Every structure is written in C-alpha cells, then in structure tokens.
Amino acid sequence: xxxxxxxxxxxxxxxxxxxxxxxxxxxxxxxxxxxxxxxxxxxxxxxxxxxxxxxxxxxxxxxxxxxxxxxxxxxxxxxxxxxxxxxxxxxxxxxxxxxxxxxxxxxxxxxxxxxxxxxxxxxxxxxxxxxxxxxxxxxxxxxxxxxxxxxxxxxxxxxxxxxxxxxxxxxxxxxxxxxxxxxxxxxxxxxxxxxxxxxxxxxxxxxxxxxxxxxxxxxxxxxxxxxxxxxxxxxxxxxxxxxxxxxxxxxxxxxxxxxxxxxxxxxxxxxxxxxxxxxxxxxxxxxxxxxxxxxxxxxxxxxxxxxxxxxxxxxxxxxxxxxxxxxxxxxxxxxxxxxxxxx
Amino acid sequence: xxxxxxxxxxxxxxxxxxxxxxxxxxxxxxxxxxxxxxxxxxxxxxxxxxxxxxxxxxxxxxxxxxxxxxxxxxxxxxxxxxxxxxxxxxxxxxxxxxxxxxxxxxxxxxxxxxxxxxxxxxxxxxxxxxxxxxxxxxxxxxxxxxxxxxxxxxxxxxxxxxxxxxxxxxxxxxxxxxxxxxxxxxxxxxxxxxxxxxxxxxxxxxxxxxxxxxxxxxxxxxxxxxxxxxxxxxxxxxxxxxxxxxxxxxxxxxxxxxxxxxxxxxxxxxxxxxxxxxx
Numbered sequence: 068x069x070x071x072x073x074x075x076x077x078x079x080x081x082x083x084x085x086x087x088x089x090x091x092x093x094x095x096x097x098x099x100x101x102x103x104x105x106x107x108x109x110x111x112x113x114x115x116x117x118x119x120x121x122x123x124x125x126x127x128x129x130x131x132x133x134x135x136x137x138x139x140x141x142x143x144x145x146x147x148x149x150x151x152x153x154x155x156x157x158x159x160x161x162x163x164x165x166x167x168x169x170x171x172x173x174x175x176x177x178x179x180x181x182x183x184x185x186x187x188x189x190x191x192x193x194x195x196x197x198x199x200x201x202x203x204x205x206x207x208x209x210x211x212x213x214x215x216x217x218x219x220x221x222x223x224x225x226x227x228x229x230x231x232x233x234x235x236x237x238x239x240x241x242x243x244x245x246x247x248x249x250x251x252x253x254x255x256x257x258x259x260x261x262x263x264x265x266x267x268x269x270x271x272x273x274x275x276x277x278x279x280x281x282x283x284x285x286x287x288x289x290x291x292x293x294x295x296x297x298x299x300x301x302x303x304x305x306x307x308x309x310x311x312x313x314x315x316x317x318x319x320x321x322x323x324x325x326x327x328x329x330x331x332x333x334x335x336x337x338x339x340x341x342x343x344x345x346x347x348x349x350x351x352x353x354x355x356x357x358x359x360x361x362x363x364x365x366x367x368x369x370x371x372x373x374x375x376x377x378x379x380x381x382x383x384x385x386x387x388x389x390x391x392x393x394x395x396x397x398x399x400x401x402x403x404x405x406x407x408x409x410x
Numbered sequence: 411x412x413x414x415x416x417x418x419x420x421x422x423x424x425x426x427x428x429x430x431x432x433x434x435x436x437x438x439x440x441x442x443x444x445x446x447x448x449x450x451x452x453x454x455x456x457x458x459x460x461x462x463x464x465x466x467x468x469x470x471x472x473x474x475x476x477x478x479x480x481x482x483x484x485x486x487x488x489x490x491x492x493x494x495x496x497x498x499x500x501x502x503x504x505x506x507x508x509x510x511x512x513x514x515x516x517x518x519x520x521x522x523x524x525x526x527x528x529x530x531x532x533x534x535x536x537x538x539x540x541x542x543x544x545x546x547x548x549x550x551x552x553x554x555x556x557x558x559x560x561x562x563x564x565x566x567x568x569x570x571x572x573x574x575x576x577x578x579x580x581x582x583x584x585x586x587x588x589x590x591x592x593x594x595x596x597x598x599x600x601x602x603x604x605x606x607x608x609x610x611x612x613x614x615x616x617x618x619x620x621x622x623x624x625x626x627x628x629x630x631x632x633x634x635x636x637x638x639x640x641x642x643x644x645x646x647x648x649x650x651x652x653x654x655x656x657x658x659x660x661x662x663x664x665x666x667x668x669x670x671x672x673x674x675x676x677x678x679x680x681x682x683x684x685x686x687x688x689x
Binding site: 135136138140145147149176177179180181182183184289290315316317318319320321323329331333336338343344345346347348350352353358362365366369370373374 | 413414415416417418419421442461463464465466467468489490493504506625650651652654655657658659660661662663664665666667672686687688689
C-alpha cells in the first residue's frame with residue numbers, strides 16, 4: 068500500500084504553499100458550524116474526533132445560490148452571458164468518510180444523460196483529503212449505509228492521525244497521487260504498521276439497519292402510517308436537506324437586477340417544502356408533510372438506489388442532530404427494518 | 411459536451427400570437443439563431459421550458475407538429491407568474507426556450523392502426539401536436555377519431571382547426587361542451603367527454619387511444635375505454651408535474667422512482683397503474 072507520513076509542521080507548510088498558489092484550502096470552522104476556506108495555515112482545523120459540522124461542505128460544490136447565466140436587454144439586442152465557476156483548485160482537508168463520499172454520490176445525478184457543468188467543474192477541481200474518524204454519537208450511522216469511520220472511498224488522500232503531531236497518509240486515487248507528487252518534499256515514507264494499529268483501535272459501530280430491507284419495505288409500503296408519524300411532527304423547515312452532504316434538489320428562479328438586466332439562479336431547495344411540488348393549478352401531488360417525508364426517505368433509500376445504485380445518504384446524522392423536532396432518520400429506518408422483519 | 415450549459419435557453423422570437431380563449435394564448439416561435447433552428451428536432455409529445463427573462467421558466471408541451479418544422483408553437487393558460495408575464499408579450503418579443511425534453515407518443519407503433527384522440531380543455535395542446543403529426547402522414551393510419559370537449563364554447567381552443575377537422579372527410583371529429591356551455595347556433599354535442607366517448611368512439615379493435623385533459627375527465631373516461639375493450643397498454647396519456655430543470659436533476663417531478671421529465675411525460679395507462687398514487 069502506498070503510504071506516506073506527514074507531521075504537523077509540514078502539513079502547515081503544505082497548506083501555506085497551497086494558499087500561495089491561490090488554491091482554496093477548505094476545512095471545518097472552529098465552531099463546527101460549517102466549512103470555510105482559510106487564508107492562513109494556522110487556521111487549519113482537522114476535526115477527526117469531534118462532532119461533524121452542522122452543515123457539510125456541499126455548498127462549495129453545489130452552492131446555496133449561483134447564477135447560471137445573466138441576461139441583458141439592450142434596445143434591439145438581447146444577450147445571454149455565461150459565467151463559468153472559477154477554475155480554482157479546492158482542497159478539502161479533514162473530510163470524515165461520511166463527507167468524503169458526497170461528491171461521488173451526487174455526481175451520479177448530475178451526469179446521467181445531461182451533464183451539469185457547474186457541478187462537474189467544481190468536482191473536477193476538488194481534492195478530498197479525508198481523515199479516519201474517531202467520533203461517534205447516537206445520531207451516527209455510517210456503517211448502516213455501507214461506510215465506516217475508516218472508509219477511504221471518496222477521499223483522494225486519506226489521513227490517519229498517529230498522534231498529536233503525525234499523520235499517516237494513504238493515496239487513494241490518481242488525483243491524490245498527482246497531488247502528493249507535486250508536494251513530495253513534505254512527505255516521508257510511511258510505516259503501515261503504525262497506521263494499522265491506529266485503525267484497529269477505532270471502534271466500528273454496529274449497523275442500525277439494512278438498507279436493502281428498508282428499500283424493499285418502501286417498495287411494498289408506499290402507504291404506511293410510519294410516514295405519518297414523522298410527517299405529523301415535521302415543521303417542513305428543510306434543515307435536514309440543507310445540512311445533508313448529498314441532498315441536491317434545487318430551484319431555478321430569475322432575479323431582475325434592473326429594468327434591462329438580470330440573472331437566472333440555481334438555488335438550494337428542499338422536498339420538505341410545501342411549494343416544492345405545487346402545481347400552478349393549485350394541485351399538489353405531495354400535499355401534506357407525511358407525503359413529503361415519505362419522499363425524503365424513499366428518495367434516499369429507494370429511488371436513488373433504483374436509478375444509480377447508490378444510497379443517497381452517508382450516515383453523517385446531521386439531519387437528525389439538527390432537527391428542531393427530533394426526527395431521527397436512522398430511527399425511522401430502524402423502525403422500517405423492524406417492520407420488514409416482522410412482515 | 412461538458413462545456414454546455416444545460417440550463418441556458420435558446421432565444422426565440424414570437425412570430426405570431428393567437429388568442430384561443432379569454433385566458434389562453436398560442437405563440438408561434440422561431441429560433442433567433444440559425445444553427446439552433448437547423449439542429450432542432452423533436453417528436454410529438456415532448457415538452458420544453460419556456461422563459462420570460464426576469465420572471466422565470468414554465469413547462470409546457472410543444473403544441474405544433476414535428477412534421478412542420480419551420481416554427482414551434484405552444485399554448486398556455488394564464489395561471490401563474492410566468493404565464494401571466496408570457497401573456498403580456500407581443501409579436502417580435504424574445505423568450506427563452508429549452509428543449510425538447512422527455513419521451514414522446516409512440517407514433518411508429520400507431521401506424522397501420524386506428525387512432526382515437528380524446529382531449530379536454532387545454533389538454534388539446536399536446537394532442538393537437540400528435541393529431542397534426544398523424545394527419546400529415548394520413549395514409550399510414552387507419553380510422554382517425556377526435557373527441558374534444560370543454561366546459562363551454564368559449565373555452566374551446568384551436569377553434570379554426572376544429573372547424574377544419576370537422577370538414578375533413580378522412581377523419582371523424584366530435585366536439586362537445588358541458589351542458590349549459592353551448593351557444594345558440596352550437597352544432598356540436600352537449601355532454602361530458604366520458605359519455606360522448608361512450609356514444610361516439612370506434613371499437614377498440616386495432617385502436618390506440620390518446621387521452622389528455624383534466625384529471626377528473628381522465629378518471630371517468632378510462633373506465634369507458636376499458637368497457638369498450640381497450641387494453642391498458644393501448645390507452646396513452648401524459649402526466650404533468652411541476653418541473654424546474656426538465657433534465658432529471660432538480661428532484662421534484664418524480665412519481666416514485668419515475669422522473670416525469672425523463673421517463674415521461676407520455677405513459678400508457680398500464681404504466682400509470684404501476685405508479686404509486688402521487689401525481
């Protein structure tokens with residue numbers, strides 16, 4: 068296995084180099100609210116042992132709001148002007164396995180048939196430096212969706228903290244290999260024994276549910292009171308979708324800047340909002356919160372899997388941790404699993 | 411391919427506007443860009459995203475036939491923000507268009523068969539597209555019947571074409587209005603679409619039925635068709651769901667795992683029966 072070592076000092080020098088080269092270095096903020104791009108190597112945070120940030124770094128790949136083109140109406144001349152996303156490398160440092168997988172999972176929907184160049188450009192420019200996770204709380208369920216605290220998949224480079232000062236580092240993808248090559252002077256050859264010992268000590272939580280059973284149950288139980296239980300308390304705030312590393316649904320709206328110009332925007336949207344599917348006639352196929360909650364669960368565990376053979380969930384637990392009314396997606400899935408077993 | 415902005419529309423000029431009813435208009439549109447016009451191909455049943463810049467996009471079918479490719483037409487009823495703005499536009503104005511998107515009516519499989527078209531209200535727009543498609547290739551189909559109904563005489567769309575279809579000897583056209591919706595010299599039927607279908611429809615033998623209109627009309631017409639012996643796979647309709655992207659990304663038009671924008675909007679009744687009740 069291709070493994071290297073880096074110490075904290077060299078990691079800091081590496082980040083300084085990246086910043087000097089005008090790359091974006093993105094890590095979790097100190098208060099674990101979200102992710103930010105830093106301007107000083109001293110501000111690097113690697114939060115492998117703390118609670119996941121309230122929201123993921125999805126917004127750097129799929130911004131909360133972004134213009135898809137500008138329009139100008141000047142006398143006889145009508146013009147559409149495009150602005151591509153900045154061609155800037157983004158290095159995400161310290162992505163736990165439940166974050167690191169997000170780009171790969173979302174890229175399926177943004178590339179079947181029609182390709183979304185806004186997403187793709189940013190995804191191509193991303194380098195994900197993941198980290199083995201030693202945090203776990205009652206909301207985490209990565210092992211239920213095929214990941215684990217030590218999953219390298221999704222990362223280009225995977226860090227394993229050996230102690231306060233040193234990281235072992237595994238090269239996962241060609242992109243990661245290229246990256247390491249460019250900054251070789253900061254890395255020394257690795258010692259797999261030490262990293263293995265660290266990984267073995269990490270507790271791998273037990274699975275809470277079986278996604279295939281959940282999927283099968285949803286297929287056969289489209290109408291079920293289980294969805295009403297969550298639906299009846301859900302306030303439709305959309306926190307779950309916004310915090311989620313893989314929820315990708317969006318809206319397209321126009322903003323007028325003046326009488327003669329404006330822009331068309333692609334904005335985050337959420338299936339928990341009543342207007343999401345509201346027809347202009349007044350008809351709404353998902354006209355209550357239970358149906359909207361069913362959509363959320365079914366999209367994650369069934370529809371996305373039917374289409375792309377991926378579960379639209381990384382088990383990070385953000386939606387549950389942040390839910391103002393205490394809906395826990397893993398508990399709902401557990402309950403479904405239980406019903407499936409009893410059937 | 412990767413550098414294409416899939417959300418950026420082509421510009422089209424409004425060449426003609428027809429007032430269909432008090433709240434429904436038809437636009438005849440032409441691409442401003444010659445290349446775009448040359449490359450544009452579509453099939454009956456496909457839809458587009460039409461935009462008024464500054465107001466947003468709205469989804470409707472292409473209402474003209476692919477056999478007449480110099481222009482495209484769309485018909486829309488004023489209901490929301492975008493359609494209200496579209497309504498205010500004049501000949502010569504510019505709108506945006508993305509498309510064609512979605513699947514299409516099975517014209518090839520319909521060849522050599524009888525076709526029964528059933529439409530209600532503005533639901534004639536998608537059906538009109540395939541009616542002209544079929545009429546322009548008339549010899550390739552057997553008997554053609556059109557049953558069209560609206561609440562009242564003033565709600566009937568494409569009146570000039572209804573007249574033309576009625577006059578043609580090679581098709582049978584029945585137009586009906588709901589009781590009370592007729593005018594003094596009304597020469598069509600009076601009654602709801604399902605009962606008029608029951609009265610006037612040809613046999614189901616070797617016949618494909620295409621039906622578009624308000625959900626309530628479809629709900630009561632399908633049992634009539636089934637009674638006439640139509641198999642579910644020979645009853646073809648369209649689903650309309652709210653859309654934004656039109657290309658299977660934005661996540662709102664799905665009915666179960668079926669994306670109306672990609673897997674539809676055209677479905678057989680046999681397919682619709684398999685879908686969860688969420689449309």
